[in-house]
Amino acid sequence: MSYARKSVGGFEKQQDDTLRKRKKGSVDSYIIRRLLSYIMPFKGLLAAAVVVTIAGAVLGPLRPYMTKLAIDNYIIPGDIRGLTAISLMLFAVILLDGVKQYTATYLTQLIGQRAVLNLRMDIFRHLQKLSVRFYDRNPIGRLITRTTNDVEALNEMLSSGLVTIIGDLLQLVFIVVLMFMIDWHLTCIVLAVLPFVIYITMSFKSRVRVAFQDVRTHLARLNTFIQEHISGMNIVQLFDRQSSELCKHMDINREYRDANIRTVLYFSIYYPLVELISSVAAGLVIWYSGVRMLKGDITLGVVVSFVQYIWLFFRPLQHLSDKFNIMQTALASSDRVFKLLEEKDVMEEPESPVAISSLKHxxxxxxxxxxxxxxxxxxxxxxxxxxxxxxxxxxxxxxxxxxxxxxxxxxxxxxxxxxxxxxxxxxxxxxxxxxxxxxxxxxxxxxxxxxxxxxxxxxxxxxxxxxxxxxxxxxxxxxxxxxxxxxxxxxxxxxxxxxxxxxxxxxxxxxxxxxxxxxxxxxxxxxxxxxxxxxxxxxxxxxxxxxxxxxxxxxxxxxxxxxxxxxxxxxxxxxxxxxSHQQLLAAKGLYYKLYLLQHPEKIHESPGAQA
CATH class of the missing domain: 3.40.50.300 (P-loop containing nucleotide triphosphate hydrolases)
Incomplete structure (x- = not known):
């Protein structure tokens, strides 16, 4: 058994046991409710970010639709004036989309930073309330991981996760609506591959969540080991234990590396699969559109816009998978952070307190x-x-x-x-x-x-x-x-x-x-x-x-x-x-023996002389 496995503390085991005891599906919903409680104090900023995100969600999907209009209504008929007008409109849409992205990013980052500030304050406030017994059984390095690395993972989600997910979902809705408005046959071809993406994503979720929990656990062990050995480096060197401690560090570091590689493996499989599915959808649309164009059943503008929509449709899905990566990291981290905040080993305040200003008796x-x-x-x-x-x-x-x-x-x-x-x-x-x-x-x-x-x-x-x-x-x-x-x-x-x-x-x-x-x-x-x-x-x-x-x-x-x-x-x-000193020496009991051990020269003197 490696050093890393043997060094698992009670705090980690308690968290993992609690996680297993919760009903399936209850873990994520509980954590999200707790996270939302840190966002709700900034309801005004949140509402502004959501409004900006919702209002701007239609801007991206409008561009392929305007491309269709430009090709079918102005380029093919040779209407220069109309083409100029719609080009200016397209430029305005792009400009508004940039303003929307800037405003939404600033607001969400502001919300995230303020929420994380409050979370850090709650953690440190709670750490000060915990009893000495808690610190006796929990390594400092593990607690530092909870208050730094894990909280930083939450920072990324609170700053760019939740509101952006809303925007991506709304953008998907607008894309589908506009695609149906243009051509429902091609839309059905694109949506036909969606179940495969959903299945792959759900399978990916079940595996990557466990992988991220392993990463956090091994990171805590690594931080604990490093903190202890930096503090006790003089002992390591005095006892010439550099080589053996390096081997222990190698065990812990290797397990941390392997846990990270497992998450990389899942993502290296997930992204190419989504890319492959989007390419298949694009190929089917181009083939079917070509057949219909030969029959004169579809315009060039519809084909060009749908090719754009395919990539635009799968881009939010990939964004969602990126956000899902952030969410999984944050959920794994926040579960540990909130378990720390729920730690009950505190010195209870008295129900009927009696304050004493000075010692009188x-x-x-x-x-x-x-x-x-x-x-x-x-x-x-x-x-x-x-x-x-x-x-x-x-x-x-x-x-x-x-x-x-x-x-x-x-x-x-x-x-x-x-x-x-x-x-x-x-x-x-x-x-x-x-x-x-x-x-x-x-x-x-x-x-x-x-x-x-x-x-x-x-x-x-x-x-x-x-x-x-x-x-x-x-x-x-x-x-x-x-x-x-x-x-x-x-x-x-x-x-x-x-x-x-x-x-x-x-x-x-x-x-x-x-x-x-x-x-x-x-x-x-x-x-x-x-x-x-x-x-x-x-x-x-x-x-x-x-x-x-x-x-x-x-x-x-x-x-x-x-x-x-x-x-x-x-x-x-x-x-x-x-x-007193004199009384205890005269009694010649345990104190007398301790005194003689420290003062052997007094062994032949009388108790009175020893004083």
Whole structure:
């Protein structure tokens, strides 16, 4: 099995399963209704485009008819004046047709661009509402494909598809009507081949739809693979995995190529068949017209106009097949886009929200259980209390559930059992914007956005003044390295802080948290990746940041938590010990063992000396 097949995610499988469950014919109609909902806000522009298209649909079919009149009524009789008049009329028709095409194209493109703008906004708005669990199980590359390539496919259809199809269909109707007016025998010959075109088109539709879905699926896999490997290229190179990863990329790329070739194959068969049928129709018309001309039963103008009508008749059919290509691409893409918009894995807003402006009393974890997957418990029956203004530290081995406490407190994940309360209010009843305003988190892995230092520092507090930013940077000690950067606070940060050291990014995170000014400060391994000098700066900044503020510190280095009011020691999701640094050392339990592992030189000292 290739890497591409093994990397199919739950999101893709869920979409394909849902598609199969829908009744036959319901998929396209559902998608078209959703697409129309993005066009309806521009009913005025749409109506204008439709009116222009309908009014101009007769202009093209008029030209062969006017050619017939010119030949039969003016050229053969030798009427120069009449020929000049109808030639001027024909020129006016051609000119009006050009104006119609320009106006219709501009209006449809305007509608499409505005509709796609709203769609992109809806997608990004919805992505911001989706829970962290959704992003845990869906690769970033796949989501980027949904929001870029798939939406761009919709853009082409909304901009040039629907209204143009209406124009082509109306043009076909006018062509048939004028052909019947000129000669119904020849018209029947042309229409006799139409069932073959319809049959070929329907067979083509059933196959190309599946092919386009495969193309989108393999494109998503390709984008996912490339995004992951560009982000982790240093790991690929450090482990010398270039050759093996190139083979994996070859598998994915080959499947994407094959999916595209299948669509090319279908179109390479479809277009020549339609061309062949139109040529057969033209041949039959010319043969039958020749026979009738020998009998004097038909005029030269009728024959010439019908030859023109044959090519004009099959041109809209070919246009429709081109639009059908666009439609199939768009339907395959829009099905995935709308499935993303229908994703229900969001953090529900409380039915009876209780807004909290500040922490007045305490934070309580009451018999909390939590599991990321099924009942693989990460936190087990956890209960503790953090009083307002208290400094609490949480320590324990990797995987003991320390960071999960922060995820639950921030409501990034809902608790499985028990409750978390702030000032007696369950956090499920607190609106997210109110809860997040209370809590400021400094993570171990700091994320910085592309932009200036100033923009990153002010991320949590838009509109903050330069004076406040400079003062916060001075307090934390970040101003020392910022002043050395080209442009200082206008220095452009590259993707995720590339070009800055881990310690510098950590200092910027502290400045950002200080400007955010939360009631509850959470430090998640905030000094684990900094050197001793930077750690000293951060320790000094942390002391100022924690002053008169409730704080929860997660740490591996026990030296950073010795001054906490309460230290919670965790092991495998369970609280094993609670107390101050001195109390836990005196108890000689798990904390005492962890302390000796980090400070073996203290092994012969008394607990009192260790302090």
């Amino acid at each position: 305490d934070i309580v974890f009451d018999h909390v259980w939590f599991a990321y997957n099924a009942e693989n418990w990460v936190i087990r029956d956890m209960s503790f209390r953090v009083k307002r203004g208290e400094k609490v530290a949480i320590v324990g081995a990797t995987g003991s559930g320390k960071t999960t406490i922060i995820n639950v407190l921030s409501k990034l994940y809902p608790v499985s059992r028990g409750s978390v309360r702030i000032d007696g209010v369950d956090i499920t009843s607190i609106p997210e914007h109110s809860l997040r305003r209370l809590i400021g988190v400094v993570m171990q892995d700091v994320f910085l956005f592309s932009g200036t230092i100033r923009e990153n520092l002010a991320f949590g507090k838009p509109g903050v003044s330069d004076e406040e930013i400079h003062e916060a940077a001075r307090i934390v000690g970040a101003d020392r390295f910022i002043d050395r950067l080209p442009g200082r606070y206008d220095y452009r940060v590259r993707e995720n802080g590339s070009g800055l050291s881990a310690g510098q990014k950590q200092l910027l995170a502290f400045v950002r948290a200080l400007l955010y000014n939360p009631d509850i400060l959470v430090l998640d391994e905030a000094t684990s990746s900094v050197d001793t000098e930077t750690e000293g700066l951060i320790d000094a900044a942390t002391a100022r940041l924690m002053k008169n503020r409730t704080s929860i510190t997660i740490a591996h280095r026990l030296s950073t938590v010795q001054h906490a009011d309460t230290i919670i020691v965790m092991h495998k999701g369970v609280i094993k010990e609670t107390g």
